[in-house]
Structures are given as structure tokens and as C-alpha cells.
């Protein structure tokens with residue numbers, strides 16, 4: 339049978355122009371699939387796998403992680419684009435996470451590479467090296483002297499810097515970013531706990547601190563490194579372009595500053611000055627005293643750990659505080675109960691108050707706030723809904739099976755979302771998105787231990803947060819002082835939402851007005 343000339347021509351062109359035809363065909367499949375799946379929470383594309391879904395939701399990545407768990411499942415295995423050589427297991431199944439935490443999966447070599455700026459600091463090492471460092475750090479963090487040093491230094495920052503600044507802001511009745519104020523506060527207090535010196539970032543002229551700025555820039559670059567395929571950021575590093583240029587500049591400042599602080603500390607120690615109770619002094623003494631081959635000698639190790647703890651402690655408590663105060667502005671009944679608890683303490687203290695402590699604004703001690711059940715419950719509830727460290731990951735180095743049956747193979751990466759873990763109806767019940775401190779309190783008015791078993795904000799197992807108690811002490815001192823002495827009003831129209839970053843910062847900060855609470 340003779341072929342129609344038009345069909346003949348079409349066949350000729352299809353063969354001659356095959357690259358264009360293939361491209362058109364792929365575009366058609368792509369657009370058709372996009373339209374068909376545009377409302378799906380997760381789509382696995384050919385070649386690109388889950389990457390387009392991640393990119394589409396990058397601006398709301400934390401809320402997307404909750405939707406994923408609710409609509410697709412608590413554990414999802416994805417491969418990522420072929421060129422990224424990624425094999426990812428995303429989980430927010432509490433049993434899986436508990437297993438991962440207790441079995442002590444390593445952070446892995448990729449983490450070490452990405453976080454090269456903290457070298458062999460505790461955050462970046464695994465197995466016996468981590469074990470030796472954790473033992474040394476535990477000795478410091480568990481000691482009574484160190485704990486009371488934390489309480490004393492934080493209270494000093496609250497009394498001498500935070501309250502005068504807020505009083506001034508109240509007089510001027512201007513709008514301030516409370517998240518920025520808390521970031522300055524925790525930088526000063528964490529720095530004092532680690533290095534024994536106050537960088538004085540928190541003051542009414544809002545000074546620019548070169549080191550704090552360099553650490554923020556560094557954190558931004560590290561976020562890029564975590565989300566980009568490693569070949570991309572390594573190429574940028576090689577050419578010293580984009581974020582990697584910023585990295586080099588930030589690193590110079592960080593190295594120079596921390597080295598000089600360590601030198602100052604060593605000079606103080608060798609002059610025979612009275613010993614401080616800060617962390618670096620304690621680590622220097624451990625280095626001199628302990629004979630453990632797994633604990634590196636020298637200043638590089640001190641610098642790596644000084645920076646590890648600064649990274650871990652600087653923005654986490656401040657972020658926790660910012661979300662807590664945001665929730666207070668939206669839940670006045672909760673705020674009133676906490677203030678009532680604080681008033682009781684104030685009344686009890688009246689007899690023993692010396693003139694200095696009795697003056698307004700009133701400052702509580704860590705001891706005053708320790709037993710306040712509702713304050714603790716409200717803070718835990720806020721940290722559940724807004725975990726300052728929203729996600730973490732672990733490497734897989736040998737075959738294993740998670741409690742829900744997911745098979746793990748060497749080379750896989752396990753991504754754990756603390757943000758999703760705190761918001762799942764299957765874990766916290768139907769009212770999981772409500773801010774309800776009562777869920778942390780039992781029928782006898784005591785703290786309920788049950789929610790703690792599903793609370794992963796500070797992670798779990800042997801590699802949980804070593805600074806958890808310190809963070810609670812810091813945050814409660816700030817909450818007690820601010821709620822008791824000031825009214826905080828959220829500026830109407832200012833939108834508060836989480837930023838897609840490694841720490842759950844607020845996208846636009848927390849804009850508030852402050853008034854003194856005197857007459858009540």
C-alpha cells in the first residue's frame with residue numbers, strides 16, 4: 339500500500355529531527371505529569387526523583403515535612419536526583435527515632451566534610467572519639483560549680499543588660515525585634531559560659547559584633563552546604579565563589595577571635611589568677627591532666643570545641659525564647675497563670691529579699707524558678723511546637739532494619755524531623771497543633787512524665803543535647819524577668835513564620851512593643 343505523501347513527509351521529519359522530537363516528547367510528559375500531580379504532597383519524578391517537590395516547598399520546608407508524614411507516611415525512602423548520588427530515608431516515626439538515637443548512628447563522613455570549620459569538635463566526631471569527648475564534656479556540664487556558674491552569669495546578663503535595655507525601649511515606646519534581642523542575650527551568656535568573658539552584644543545601641551556576625555554568616559553557608567549536592571558546593575569552594583567566599587572571610591574572623599580568647603584564658607591560668615568556672619578553663623585543665631590518646635592536645639581542639647558549643651548554644655535558646663513569647667502574645671490565659679506562679683515566688687521571697695533584690699524590675703534566681711510546674715509545662719509545650727533545631731540527620735555505615743521494617747543500606751542518609759515529631763496527631767492526639775501546656779501536667783498537678791518519652795526537641799539517647807539543662811536555666815531566667823516586669827505586644831500586621839534554615843529562626847523576626855508592668 340502506498341503511504342500518503344503527508345505521512346511520508348511527517349515520518350521523514352520525525353527521523354531527521356529526532357532530538358527536537360524527543361525534547362518535545364519529554365516536555366509534554368513533564369507538563370502532563372506536573373498538571374496531574376500538582377496537588378500531591380510528594381512526587382517522585384524520573385531522573386530528578388523528589389528534588390522538584392523539595393524545591394517547590396523549600397520556603398515552607400518544615401510545614402511540608404509535617405504534611406509529608408501525615409499524607410505519605412512516617413517513613414519515606416527517596417533517592418534524590420541521579421547526579422546527587424543521594425539515598426535518603428526521611429523518618430518521624432518515634433520508635434524509629436528512638437532506635438536511631440539509642441543505637442548511636444554516626445553523623446558520618448559527609449557531616450564531617452560539611453562542618454569542616456569545627457574540625458574535631460564534639461559535634462563533628464563519631465564513635466570512640468565522640469565517646470571520649472562526651473565523657474570529658476559531661477564532667478564539666480554535670481558539675482555543681484559549672485551549673486551554678488551558668489545560673490550566675492545568665493542572671494547577670496539578664497539583670498545588667500536585658501532589663502535596662504527593655505526599660506529603655508519601654509520608655510521610648512518604639513518597635514523592637516525581640517528575636518534579635520534574645521540572640522544578643524544568648525550570645526553574651528553562652529560566650530561567658532564558654533570563654534568566661536562578656537562580648538557585650540546586648541546593649542541599647544545594638545552594637546555590631548564582628549565574631550557574632552561571622553558565626554551567623556558561617557551558619558548560613560553551612561545551611562547551603564547541607565542542601566546542595568556536595569559536588570556543587572565543593573566546586574564553589576574550589577573557585578572561592580558565592581557562599582564559599584563568605585565562608586573563607588567568616589572563618590578568618592572566627593579563627594582569629596577564638597585563638598586570641600584561648601590565649602587570654604591560658605595566660606590567666608598560668609599567671610595563677612583565681613580559676614574561672616567557664617568551659618574552656620575546664621577543658622584546658624582536662625587536657626593537662628587526662629592522658630587519653632583520643633582527646634587531641636593543643637589549641638586547635640579547644641578552638642573546635644569552643645566553636646561547636648557556640649554554634650550549638652548561641653541561637654537555639656534565643657529561638658526557643660522568641661517562639662515562647664510569640665505564643666504568650668496569642669495565649670494570654672497561659673501568660674496570666676505563669677505570672678500568678680511568679681507572684682507567689684515573689685511573695686515568698688519578700689521576707690528574705692535584701693534591698694538590691696527587692697527593687698524593680700525584679701529578677702528571679704534560677705533556684706526560684708526551678709519548681710514552677712506551669713512555667714516548665716508552657717516552655718516544653720512551646721519547644722514541642724517550635725523545636726529550635728527542627729531537623730537532624732545520621733549516616734548509615736552498615737546494613738540495619740528500623741523498627742517499622744525499613745531496610746537501611748550503607749551510604750544512606752537518615753533525615754529526622756523534630757518539627758514533624760512534635761506535630762503528629764498519631765503521637766500527640768487530635769489537638770496536636772494546639773498550644774496546651776496542660777498536656778504536660780498530671781491530675782495531681784505534677785509534671786507528667788509521659789510526654790517526655792515522645793519529646794525529641796533535645797534529641798534522645800547518648801547523643802542528646804548536653805546543654806539541655808543550661809538552656810532551660812537560661813530560658814526560665816529570661817521568661818521570669820520579662821513576663822513579671824513587662825507587657826509584650828505583638829505589632830499588628832507583622833507576619834511571624836518559620837524560616838527555612840537549620841535553626842528555626844523567624845523569617846521576619848518578632849516585632850513587638852514593650853510596656854512596663856508596674857501597677858499590678
Ligand code: HEM
Nearest residue numbers: 650651654655658726727730795796797801803804805809
Ligand atoms: C533550646 C535550646 C537547645 C535545643 C533545642 C538543643 C537541641 C539539640 C539537639 C536536637 C541536639 C542533637 C543534634 C544532633 O545530634 O544532630 C543537640 C546537641 C548538642 N547540643 Fe543542644 N540544644 C539547645 C541548647 C544547647 C546549649 C545551650 C548548648 C551548650 C552551650 C548545647 C550544646 C549541644 C552540644 C554540644 C550538642 C552535641 C552533643 C553531642 O554530639 O554529644 N545545646 N542540641
